[in-house]
Amino acid sequence: MSYAYLFKYIIIGDTGVGKSCLLLQFTDKRFQPVHDLTIGVEFGARMITIDGKQIKLQIWDTAGQEAFRSITRSYYRGAAGALLVYDITRRETFNHLTTWLEDARQHSNSNMVIMLIGNKSDLESRREVKKEEGEAFAREHGLVFMETSAKTAANVEEAFINTAKEIYEKIQEGVFDINNEANGIKIGPQHSPTNPSLPGAGGQGGSQGGGCC
Amino acid sequence: MAFLEWRKFNFFDLKPNVDKERVAELFKDYDVVVATSGNNHIVLGDSVGQIYLISRAWEVTMFRGYELRITLAQQLRNSPLLITIGEDEPGVNPLIKVWDTSRDKNGMPHCCRITRAIPGNRPVVATALCVHEGLQLMTVGFSDGSLVLYRGEVTRDRGSKQKLLRDASSTVTGLAFKTTAAAVLLFVATDSSVFVYNVTHKDREQRSNLDTIGCAKKCSILAESIQESHFMVGRNDAIYCYTTDGRGPCFAVDGEKVMLEWFRSYLIIISTTNRPTTQNVLTNVTQNTIRGHSITILDIQNKFIVFSAIVDKVKAVLIEWGGLYLLDYNNNMYHLDEKDLQSKLSLLFKKNLYDVSIRIAKSQQYDADGLVDIFRQYGDHLYAKGDYWGAIEQYTKTIGRLEPSYIIRKFLDSQHIEKLTSYLQAVHKQAQATEDHTTLLLNCFTKLNKPENLKEFILLKDRDLDFDVEIAIKVCRQASPHEALMLAKKHNKHDWYIKILIKDYEKYKEVLDYISELGFEDAEMYMKKYGHILIKNAPYESTQFLKRLCTDYGSNKSILSENFSNGGLELTQKADPEDFIHLFLSNSECLVEFLEHLIAKGCILSTPVYDTLLEHYLHVRSALDTVAEKNKLGQKVLKLLQNSDVKYDKAQALVVCHMHGFSEGVLYLYEEEKLYQQILRYHISRDDMSSVLACCRRFGHQEPTLWVQALWSCIRESKGASMDLLPEVLNIIAKERLLTPQLVIEAIGTAKSDITLGHIRSYIVNELIKENEITKNDTELTNKYRSDTDKLKQQLETLRNGVNVIQGSRCAACHHQLELPSLHFLCQHSYHQHCFQSFADNENECPACVPQNKNLLELLKAQEYNKDLHETFHSQLEKVNDGFSLAAEYFGRGVFKKVTVITDSPTSNGSSKYDQLEMKKPQTKPTKPEYPTYGPGAEARLRQAENARTGGTSLITVPEGRMRMHEHQQSATIESNKKFNVDITEKAFKHEVGKNPFEPEYDESLNPFAEDDLDDTNPFEDDYDKNLNPFSS
Secondary structure (H helix, E strand, C coil): CCCCEEEEEEEEECCCCCHHHHHHHHHHCCCCCCCCCCCCEEEEEEEEEECCEEEEEEEEEECCCHHHHHHHHHHHCCCCEEEEEEECCCHHHHHCHHHHHHHHHHHCCCCCEEEEEEECCCCHHHCCCCHHHHHHHHHHHCCEEEECECCCCECHHHHHHHHHHHHHHHHHHCCCCCCCHHHCEEECCCCHHHCCCCCCHHHHHHHHHHHHC | CHHHCCEECCCEEEEECCCCCHHHHHCCCCCEEEEEEECCEEEEEECCCEEEEECCCCCEEEEECCCCEEEEEEECCCCCEEEEEEECCCCCCCEEEEEEEEEEECCEEEEEEEEECCCCCCCCCEEEEEECCCCCEEEEEECCCEEEEEECCCCCCCCCEEEEEECCCCCEEEEEEEECCCCEEEEEEECCCEEEEECCCCCCCEEEEEECCCCCCCCEEEECCCCCCEEEEECCCCEEEEECCEEEEEECCCCCEEEEEEECCEEEEEEECCCCCHHHHHHCCCCCCCCCEEEEEEECCCCEEEEEEEECCEEEEEEECCEEEEEECCCCEEEEEECCHHHHHHHHHHCCCHHHHHHHHHHCCCCHHHHHHHHHHHHHHHHHHCCHHHHHHHHHCCECCECHHHHHHHHCCHHHHHHHHHHHHHHHHCCCCCHHHHHHHHHHHHHHCCHHHHHHHHHHHHHCCCCCHHHHHHHHHHHCHHHHHHHHHHCCCHHHHHHHHHHHHCCHHHHHHHHHCCCHHHHHHHHHHHHHHHHHHCHHHHHHHHHHHHCCECCHHHHHHHHHHCCCCCCCECCCCHHHHHHHCCCHHHHHHHHHHHHHCCCCCCHHHHHHHHHHHHHHHHHCCCHHHHHHHHHHHHHHHHCCCCCCCHHHHHHHHHHCCCHHHHHHHHHHHCCHHHHHHHHHHCCCHHHHHHHHHHHCCCCCHHHHHHHHHHHHHCCHHHHHHHHHHHHHHHHHCCCCHHHHHHHHHHCCCCCCHHHHHHHHHHHHHHHHHHHHHHHHHHHHHHHHHHHHHHHHHHHHCCCCECCCCECCCCCCECCCCEEECCCCCEEEHHHHHHHCCCCCCCCCCHHHHHHHHHHHHHHHHHHCCHHHHHHHHHHCCCHHHHHHHHHHCCCCHHHHHHHCHHHHHHHHHHHHHHHHCCCCCCCCCCCCCCHHHHHHHHHHHHHHECCCCCCCCHHHHHHHHHHHHHHHHHCCCHHHHCCCCHHHHHHHHHHCCHHHHHHHHHHHHCHHHHHHHCCHHHHHHHHHCCCCC
C-alpha cells in the first residue's frame, strides 16, 4: 500500500451521466447497469503506476443532483484532478458543462487538471453529441478530452491514467506545490525524503523502517 | 427529498419499555448525564455524581463516583475498566478516575487511579474522553481545544506520561483512536475542524488536517467496518467520512445531528426533527416535547436506510448485549431489535427487491444454499415479469446448487432459446454440464444459427474440457460439420474427424493427409476402417499412403519428434498388407501398384497376397485395350509366376489364369504341375496343331499317352493341319507301341473325319509288316520249342527205358584218370570214391551239381510256400492295378497247379518208373520216411543209372521235356520272353531232373490214401492191425 504520490480526483457532471459507473469500472472492473443514485459522495481508490512510480488515486464520485451541489462543492478543494463527465446521448448534460466547469474552477485550486469525458460511447446509435463537439469544447477550455464507455470499459483506464500522467508531469514541472495538501496531492511515506522541507518527513521515514524491524 | 436518500427499509423493531421502567424509577430525582456501555453492563451517571452499573437483567449497582458531578465516562468494551471524568470539588477541576468494576471494595468498584485532567497549568473544562482499548493510551479533549495524551498503563498513575497537544482554539468535540497494523491514529473533531494525529511513536506525534469544518459534541464516531474504518462526522447536510488521507465519501442525510453511533455495520444517526413523534401522536401523550428526534440507521455497506423513526428526544444510544438500546429524555429504555435475516429477506421479497436481499444476504454471510434460493426466487420473479435476460442472469448464479433442469424447462420455449443458450454456456463454464446439457447447448447454437458462437464455444473451451466431446461432435455434425471437424481435430477424435471429412465433406485427400499425421497404430486402424472408401474415391493417394504404411511408415509428426527424442533411432513399423488388400477390391490398378511396390521393397508376402496380385494383374490386363500393353503385362505376370520367391497357390493361379484367358500363364502352370495332358488339350481346343505336335514332342517322353491324345484329336478334327500331323503321330504310336494297330484302325474308322486310307496307308503297311515279322518269329519259336520238347521227350525216354552209358573217364573233382573205386552220377559226372567222399557233403548228390540243384530246390520250395498264400494273393490282387498280370504270376508259381497236375497223367507214370528205378538202385541210401522218394534219392538213382550209361552226353528224357514245359510257364510270367529263346543246356536238364522229385513227392503224399498203394508203402499198416490197436479187439 505504499505509494510515491497520492492524487485525489473528483468526478463531476450531471446526474445519470455515468460517473459512478466509471468509478466502478475503474476500481472494480465491473459494470452495474442498475445503479442507485449517489447520495452525497462516494469514494474509490486504486493504485496505478506511472513512470515506474506507484501512485494511489483516491477518487471522489460526487452526486450529480443539484440538491447535493453544496456538499460536492466542498470536495473540489483538495482535488488534483477532475473528470468532467457528460453523456453523449443526452445533449443537456453537454450543455451544462459550462456551469460545471465554472463551479470547478471557482472552488478548486487553479492547477487542477480537468479531463472532459464523453461517456456512454457504446450507445453510438443514440448519440446526440458529436465527438467533434466534445473535442472543440475541450480545446476551447483547455481540457483533455476523451470518449469512454463505462459499460465496455473503453478508454476508462486511459481517462484516469492520462489525467494522472498530466498531474505527474505538472509535479515534475513544479507547477504543483506538493506540500500543500489542499492541492490534492500527497507524497507517500517513502517518497518524502526527496523533500527535506517537509517537517519531520525524514524522521518519519526512518521510524517506519525501524518499526518494520 | 424522497429521491435524495437511500432506499428505506425497516429492519428494526422499536420495542419500548424493555427495562420495565427500572431506569425511569432510578432517575426520578436526578437526570442521566452520562451513559456508556461495555463489558456486559450499561453505565449511567447522574447529575450528582452517582454512577449506576446496570446488568442485563436490569439489576442496578449504584455507587458515588464524584462528590459533585460526573461529566464524561467511558466503559471499555472488553475490560472491566471504567474511566470517568468528573469533579469532586466546585470550580473547574476535572478528575480522571479509573474504576475496576470487577473488583468490589466497600460496595463500590475499586478506583485504581485518580488523575487531574489539566492541559497546561490552567483548568479547562474537559469535553471529550477517549481510551484506547489497548489500555496504553488515553486522551482527553478540552473546551479550549487542547488535548492531553496519556501514555502508559491506564490503571496506574506512575509511569504515565502525558503530553499536551495544543493547536486549535475551538472545543474538542470528539476523539477516536484508530489502530492499523502499522500505526495508531487519533482522530480529533472540534467544532471547527477535523484532524488526525499519528500517535504511534512517543514524542513524535504528527498531525494532519483533514477538514476545516467541525461538528457538535457526540456527532463524530469511528466507523469500524470490515473494509475500511472511517471517522464519521455528522453535520447538518451530511455525514462526512474521513480517512487518514483526508476526506472520504459523504452521505447526505439531512437534519441537525444530535448524536452518531456505530453498531456493527450500521450508522445510527439521531437528528432533530420538526415532526412530532409517532408515539406521541398515537398515544396522545401531552408532553412538552414538541420536537422529537428522528432515528436513522444507515447500512453503510449496502447503502440503505435500514430503520428510520421519530421518537422522543434521545438521551443516549447504548450498545450492549449485542443489541441497541435507546434512552430517551423520559428515561424510557427502548430496544431496537434487529430482525433476523429471514424476516428481512421475506420483507424484501414481498417488495420484490431481490437484488437488495441478495446484497444484504451476502453482506451478512448468508450461506450459499440460502443465496441460491434467493437467486432462484429473483429469477422466478424476473421471469414472471418477462425479464428473461434478467432471470437468466440470476439463474446463472444458481448453477451448481439448483438443478439446471428447473431452468431449462422454463426456457425450453423456442422464443427463449437465446437465453437458454447463455444459461447453458454458464453451466458449461462452471463445469456442471452433463452430456444432455452439451447436446442441448449445441442444438441451441445451431437453432439460433450462430455458427460463430458455436465455434467460439468449441474452440475457447480448450482450457478445460467441460463437455463431452463426443456428443458435441455428434450434435455439431448435424448442424455445421465444419465446427464438428474442428472440434474433432482439436480433441484428437480421429475417428470422428475422418468420418466427418469423408461423409460430410468428401475430402478424401485431406483425410489421407490427416491420417498420415497420425501415429502408426492409429493410421493403420483408420486405414483399415476407412480405406475402402478412400481407395474408392482417392485411389492414387490412398495407394501411395498405403505403400508407405506397409513399408516404412513414420508419421509426419512422429518423424520430427522421434528425431529429437530418440536421436535418430528410427523404428519403422509395417502394416500387414493383407489387411488392406480387400480394400482394393474394385480397383485393380491400384492394388497392382500397391503390391508391386511391396514386392519391389522386398516384402515377404503371404500366399493369398500373391494370389491376389496375380488375379488383379490379370484383371487389369483384361481391361487393357491394346495388345502391346497386354503383352507387356502378360510378361510381368509370367515373370511373377516364374519367380521362385513368390509363393502363390498354383491351383488358384491356374483358375485365375483360366478365368481371365491368360493362356501363357495357364500353359506355364500346366507345365509346372506336369499336366501335359492339359497342355495338349489346350492346344487341341485351340486347333493349334503345330503346338500340339510341339507339345507331344516335348513331353511325349514323359507322358507317351500324349501321342494317343494327339491321335484322337487328329481324328476328331480332321482338318488339313491335323492330317499333316497324323503321320507323325501314327509313327510315334507305332514306334512306342502306344496303341495296338487294331485300335488305331478302329479309332480312325469311327472318326467322322474324312481320313482316307491314303493317310494311314503307310502306317498300316508298316504295322502289317511288323506284325508279319512277329508272327514269323513266333512261328519259328513254336517250331523250335516243339523240336526241343521232342528232344526232351526222347531223352526222358532214354533215361527211363534206354540205356545210359556213363563214359566219364576222368574224375570230375581231381580231373585225373578215373580209377576204381569210382562213383558215377546220371549227370555224367564221375568221381573217384575218395574224391567224392572228400568233396561231397551228401553222398547222394553230385558235388558238381549241388549248387545248381540247391537253387532249383529252393525256388521250388518258395513256390510251394507261396502256393498257400491265398490271402496274400487276394490282398495283392486288390491293390495291384493290373490284376491279370498278378493272377498270371501266381498261376506261374503253380498256385493253381493242383488242378492241372491232376489231369497230368504222364507224371504219375513217371513216378512209378522212378519207383522202379529205386528198386534197382545199387547203393540205396536210407531215405526219410516222410519223403521216401524225395528228389535227392531219386537223383542219385538217376545218376547211378546215368553212370551206368556210357558216353550218353545229351540224353533228354521225357520228364525233362515235361519240366521244360513247366519252365516255360514259369518264365512266361516271371521273366521276359527271352527265356524262351535260351537254349536248353545240360544244366537246365539237371534242373529238370532236380525238379522231377517234386512230382513223386506229390504222388507220395497223395498215394497213401489211394488203395492201390496202401499195401506196398504203408509200413504202419501191419503194426496197426496187429499190435497197436487195442480198441479193435
